[in-house]
Every structure is written in C-alpha cells, then in structure tokens.
Amino acid sequence: MLIRPFRPADRAVVEHLLTAAFGTPATTADSPPIEVGLNTALLGSDALLPHLALVAELDGVVVGYCISTRAAIGEAEALGLGPIGVLPGHQGHGIGTALIAETVRVAEEHGEGVVVLLGDPAYYGRFGFVAGSELGIASPDATWGEYFQALRLAAATDAHRGGFRYARPFDEL
Ligand SMILES: CC(C)(COP(=O)(O)OP(=O)(O)OC[C@H]1O[C@@H](n2cnc3c(N)ncnc32)[C@H](O)[C@@H]1OP(=O)(O)O)[C@@H](O)C(=O)NCCC(=O)NCCS
Numbered sequence: 001m002l003i004r005p006f007r008p009a010d011r012a013v014v015e016h017l018l019t020a021a022f023g024t025p026a027t028t029a030d031s032p033p034i035e036v037g038l039n040t041a042l043l044g045s046d047a048l049l050p051h052l053a054l055v056a057e058l059d060g061v062v063v064g065y066c067i068s069t070r071a072a073i074g075e076a077e078a079l080g081l082g083p084i085g086v087l088p089g090h091q092g093h094g095i096g097t098a099l100i101a102e103t104v105r106v107a108e109e110h111g112e113g114v115v116v117l118l119g120d121p122a123y124y125g126r127f128g129f130v131a132g133s134e135l136g137i138a139s140p141d142a143t144w145g146e147y148f149q150a151l152r153l154a155a156a157t158d159a160h161r162g163g164f165r166y167a168r169p170f171d172e173l
Pocket residue numbers: 021022082084085086087090091092093094095096097098118119120122123
C-alpha cells in the first residue's frame with residue numbers, strides 16, 4: 001500500500017470513494033452523502049493543507065482517503081481531521097489505520113500541535129485520541145459528547161485550550 005498526497009486527477013475517484021464509504025440506502029447520484037460536498041468545499045478553501053490531503057493506493061487503485069484542514073482552538077492553529085473513508089470492500093484491512101498514522105506523522109513533521117476529529121472513541125482511542133474535554137478543548141456542539149476527540153502532538157502548547165472551530169466549510173453543513 002502507498003500513502004501519498006491527493007492530486008487533482010484523484011478528484012472523481014475520491015468522490016466515488018466517499019459516496020461508497022458514507023452512503024446510505026437513500027444515497028443517489030443526485031443526493032450524495034454530505035461528506036462529498038464537504039470535501040469538495042475543503043479542497044477549494046483556504047483551509048486546505050495539500051500535504052495533509054492523503055490517498056491510500058493499492059496496486060495503483062485509490063482505496064482510501066483522509067483530509068485534515070486548518071482549524072483553530074481558541075487563538076491557536078490546529079487541525080480538523082475528516083472526512084476519512086475507505087472503500088467498503090477494503091475496510092478492516094488496516095488502510096484507515098495507515099491513513100491516520102501518516103496524517104499524524106506529517107502533522108508532527110510540520111509542527112502541528114493538535115489534531116481534532118469527530119468519531120468513535122473505540123476506533124480513534126487506539127491512536128491516542130481522547131475526549132476533547134480531557135484536554136480542555138471545547139466542542140462546537142455539546143451533543144457530540146465523547147465523539148469529539150483530540151490528540152496532542154509534540155508541539156502542543158498551553159494555547160491549545162478553549163473553543164474548537166473547524167474550517168469554514170464545516171459550518172455550512
Ligand atoms: C472508519 C474507516 C475509515 C476505518 O478504516 P478501515 O481501513 O476500515 O480501518 P482499519 O482496518 O485500519 O481498522 C479496522 C478496525 O477498526 C474498527 N473500526 C472501524 N470503523 C470503526 C468505527 N466506526 N467504530 C469503531 N471501530 C471501528 C474495526 O472494527 C477494526 O477493528 P479490529 O482492528 O479490532 O478488527 C472505514 O471503516 C470507513 O470508511 N468507514 C465508513 C466511513 C466512516 O465512518 N468514516 C469515519 C467517520 S469518523
């Protein structure tokens with residue numbers, strides 16, 4: 001498996017991947033999952049960090065995708081991870097794990113302080129994510145509860161406390 005940065009030529013296959021990963025029985029070509037539109041908006045926004053839009057390739061085929069964009073905790077810069085998705089036929093084989101591990105590695109390399117996401121603690125806990133509240137990071141939506149998760153990296157500081165704000169496209173969901 002190869003993890004590499006997203007390229008514009010990957011756009012259609014990533015849209016298909018996110019549709020498959022997040023689709024429900026109600027999903028149609030005319031009403032894709034919200035993650036598809038969110039991802040398009042993130043890729044076109046000034047919150048895009050091209051080195052943190054990653055695809056996982058297996059035998060030349062894109063089977064996984066993970067994007068992290070510029071977010072904020074109080075006055076400090078942070079990362080918001082998501083959407084992340086793996087093609088249903090390839091789930092459960094470590095691709096999501098590899099995408100998250102590479103995201104954390106690249107984020108550390110670039111001196112990022114904190115990665116934040118909305119996801120299942122049972123999954124993200126294995127990467128060291130904990131409830132944001134344990135780190136003094138307040139969720140933009142109290143109903144997210146324990147699903148609001150954060151990971152402090154080596155460059156985290158005391159400034160990484162307070163209210164979390166995703167990139168603007170998340171507000172438009
Ligand atoms: C979540 C997702 C990205 C994980 O990718 P993956 O390649 O399937 O994950 P991995 O193979 O690295 O890890 C699989 C492990 O995670 C667990 N897992 C996967 N998704 C989980 C979830 N939502 N909640 C809890 N555990 C989960 C699996 O049970 C498996 O556990 P095991 O190692 O004990 O067998 C992928 O399943 C997916 O695209 N899901 C649909 C879209 C989605 O929910 N995205 C995340 C929104 S936060």
